Amino acid sequence: MRILSGVQPSGALHLGNYFGMMRPAIELQEHGEAFYFVANYHSMTSLFDAAERRANTLDVALDFLACGLDPKKSVFWRQSDVPEVAELTWLLTTVTPMSLLEKCHSYKDKLAHGITPSHGLFAYPVLMAADILIFDSNIVPVGKDQKQHVEVTRDIAIKFNEAYGQTFVLPEPRIREEVALIPGTDGQKMSKSYGNLIEIFGDEKATRKKIMALVMDSRTPQEPKPDAEKNLAVQLLRLVAPADVAKDFEDRLRAGGLGYGDLKKALFDYCWNYFASARTKRAELANNLDYVHQVLTDGAARAHAVATKVLQRAKKACGLD
Secondary structure (H helix, E strand, O other): OEEEEEEOOOOOOEHHHHHHHHHHHHHHHHHOEEEEEEOOOHHHHOOOOHHHHHHHHHHHHHHHHHOOOOOOOEEEEEHHHOOHHHHHHHHHHOOOOHHHHHOOHHHHHHHHOOOOOOHHHHOHHHHHHHHHHOOOOOEEEOOHHHHHHHHHHHHHHHHHHHHHOOOOOOOEEEOOHHHOOOEOOOOOEOOHHHOOOOEOOOOHHHHHHHHHOOOOOOOOOOOOOOOHHHOHHHHHHHHHOOHHHHHHHHHHHHHOOOOHHHHHHHHHHHHHHHOHHHHHHHHHHHOOHHHHHHHHHHHHHHHHHHHHHHHHHHHHHOOOO
């Protein structure tokens, strides 16, 4: 079983990235061939500062390695170091119906949040399809909001296979339902695009301020909260605290008597402690950047070896060789 996933270097990684994609990907290292990349091509649809992209790419590598990605168990590389994916994107574009891309909700969501439309933003799912298909991926761990892109990948692969013969493996999404959609500080999906994130490795003071600023309703501490399971702080606490602890806070909120301030203080403490060992590991990696760069270089070589074979297979199928 080959597992494939990537994360954009378009900004600081956050709880949504970690629980929606990174942790499931890290756990899957033990169950198959794991191929993970820093999606710097994808970041070009929303980030237009070259220096920031370079810095973010290194930060994502540090974050992923600090959180448990093991280069002995995974192939880890920068997307742009395997340019075959860009060539495959064109092959796939020629069989991708416009109507398929017009249905993609992520494009509509980004436009609704003020992101300038571009061909790259519109055709983003085709590049994602190339990322997946060029490695004969079987499993793609994603958040619930990315499931449609894996479905689009399957549709594109089927179109290509129908036109040119059996060429691509059809991937399946892997979604952990308990963390299918991570809420941000405003209750929407946590996203760099929406500016509502809690960073994995954010500054302590800034992280505390974000969590303490979570908007609650106007009910007094003494009032029972029968809808406690919907409380934003409770939802986030379930991610970073032991299940029995999170349940206790939820029950206390439901019964009445628990203040929102105390709840948010607990959330900060559990969130900060959850990533304590990863922060230590990240600091060590930041002092050994030669190692980090070598991991990415070695990963690119291994990824290139696979991608070259699959691209050649696709080019032969459609008469380009």
